[in-house]
Amino acid sequence: MWDTFILNPMINALLILYDILGANFFLSIAVFTLLIRLLTLPLNLRQQRASMRMQEMQPEVQRIQKKYRDNPQKMQEEFQKIGYNPAESLLGCLPLLIQFPILIGLYRAILVVLGSTPQQLFELTQRVYDFIDLTDLLPIDNQFFWMNLAQPDPYFVLPVLVVITTFASQRLLTSARSSDDDDGKKKKKEEEDNPMAGMTQSMQYTMPLMFGFFALQFPAGLSLYFVLSNLVGVGQGWLIRRNMEEEASGPAPTMSAPEEAAQAGGGNSSDGKQEKASNKKSRSKSKSKGRSGRR
C-alpha cells in the first residue's frame, strides 16, 4: 500500500524528472519539490493564513483572557465572538507535520533511486514502471558540488541551511507581532497568559533544531528537498503576509451602532491613549469578522 501509492510513484517521478532534466539529480529533486509544494498548496495556504490570523488576534485574545480569567465559559463565548479557536494556534506547525510522510517516502526514494548498494539497485529494478528504461538512466549521477546526494553533507552546510530555512518559514508564520515585542518580559507574560501561543513559540525553535538534527544523518538529497521546500514556503508566506497587510490597510470600516454608543458614553474621558486603543480594538474586531466571513 505504502509502496504502491507513495514510494513507487516518488521513485518513478524522480526518474522521469532525471531523464527530462538532462540527468541532473539535483534538478530532479528541485522540480520534485516544486511539484509537491504545488500539490499541497491549498492546504498550506489555508494553514498559513489561519496561523497569521491567530497571531494578529493575540492582543484581543489576551485582553479577553485577562478580563475573564475567572470565568472560562464567558471567555470561550468571547473567543467565539471574535472567531478565535485556540486549537488553530497549532495549525502553524501542521504544514511541517504533514510533510513527514513525504519526507519518509522521499528518504527511501532517494536511497533506492541512487542505488548506493547492489541490493538497493536491485530493489530499484522492481519498482520502476515498465515504460522507463532504467538501463539508459544508469548510473544516476549522485554528485552535487561536494556532496554525494545519497549521503549526509560532510561539511554541515546543508544541516545549517535546514535549520535557518525551517526557522525562517516558521518565524514568518508566528512573527506577526514579534517585531513589536522586543521586551522579553512582556513576551514571557504573554506566553503565560496564552499557553497556546507559548507552544507555537516553542515549536518555532524546536522544529528547526529537530530537522537540522535529521539533516546530519539523512541523505543530502533529502536535506536539499527540505531547504528548497522551506524557501518556497518563505516566499509563499511573505506573499500571504503582504496580501493580508494590504487588506488590513484598506478603507477604515464604519463603526457599529453599539460601538458608537459606547464611545459616545465615554466621550467625557480626556485620555487619548484609551481612545486610540478603543479604535484599534474595533478595527481589529472588524478585521476579524471580515476574515471569519471569508472562511
Added chain:
Amino acid sequence: MYAAKRPRLQPVILVLVVASIFLAACGAQLADQNWPGISTSDDIVYVAYGQGVVAIDISERRPLWSFPEEEAPGLNFFAAPSIGDEQIVLGDYGQSGGFFSPVATVTIYALENNGSSGEQPAQLWSRDDVATDRIIASPTQAATQVFVGTADNRLLALSASNGELQWEFETGHSIWAKPLYHEGVVYVASLDNVLYALRADSGDELWRRELGGSIASSPTLADGVLYVPSFDREIHAFDADSGDELWKAPAEDWVWGSPAVGNGAVYYGDVAGNFFAVDARSGDALWSRSVQGAIQSSPLYNDGVLYVGSGDIEGEEEEREGQVLALDADDGSEVWRRQTPAPVFTSPVRIGNNLVVAFLDVGVLQLLVYELDSGDLTWEYSPPSE
C-alpha cells in the same frame, strides 16, 4: 498557573512523538543490507555477512574466527575478503560518526592469514583515511600491492606491507566490481559503463572501453580474453592486451554476475532468470534456458557441471525463496535442484567435494553445504546470535 505551564511540555512531547515515528519509519531502512560476500582458500570459506566476517573450515565443519572479535554495532561488511598467502584484506561499509556527525569512517583492514589454526588473526594494518564511501567490491592482492575499488569512484593501490597509498585512479561512478590483476595490468570496471586497463605500478591508463550499460561485476579472464558482463543486456569479449572487442553476445536483461568459462564456452545469467551458454571464441549461442527467479551472481563451472544460484525478487522479503541448480554444461539440462529459504545472490563456491552456498535469510547468515555430485545437504551453519 498549572494550566499555563502544562502546555509548554506539549511541544516537546509532540516533537518526540513525531521524531520517533519518523525515525521508526526510516530506521528500518538505515541499516545497509546486501548479499554476503564469499571467498575461499584451501578448505576455508570466508564470508562477509553484514555484522562481520567469519572464517569457517568446511572440511572440519567448524568456525575458526570472526572479525571484528567484539561486536561492533553499526559496522557492516559485505565485500568478499581477499585471501593472500600472508594476509587477508577486507573493507567495511563505513561506520557512522555518531548522532551529531554526518561523516562515516570507511576502513580497509589487513589481517594475518593464519590458515586453519583457529586463532584470532592479528590485525597487520588498517587505513581509515583513504576511502570516503563503502567498500562494496572485493579487494585484490597482487605481489606487493592491494587494489581496492570504492563506492566513492576510486581505485586505490595500497602497499601490501603497510597499507600506504601508492596511487589512486578516479572513475566516473562507483566501483562495485573486484579489480582483476594480470601480468602488471589491473582491470577495473565501474558503474560508469567503462572498463579500464591500468598499469599496476603507476595507475597510468592503458586503454578504456565504454559499454552501453553499467558494469557491476569483474571481468573473467581466460586465454587472454576478458569476458565482461554489463547492464546493456550483453556480455562482451575483449582482447586483454589491446582492449579490442572480439565479440558480444546477447542476454534478455541485465547481466550482473561475472561469467564462468570452461569447456570452450562462456556461461552467464541475467536478472530475468535466463541462463546462456555461448562459444568462447565466437560468442555464438550454444544453448539457453530459464530458471526460477533472478540470476545475479556468477555461476560456478566444475568438471562439466554448472552451479547456479537464483532467487525471487518480488513479494515480501520474508516470503522470497531461492534455489541452487546444478546444470549439465553441455546442454543445460538439470542435474539437481535444491530450494533455499531465501534468494541465493552470492556465487556458490567449491571446497573439495562440497558446494557452499551462502545467503542472508531476513538478515541472518545461512551457510548450506551440499555434496557436489548428489546435491545432498550435508551441513548447515549460522553464526550464533548475540
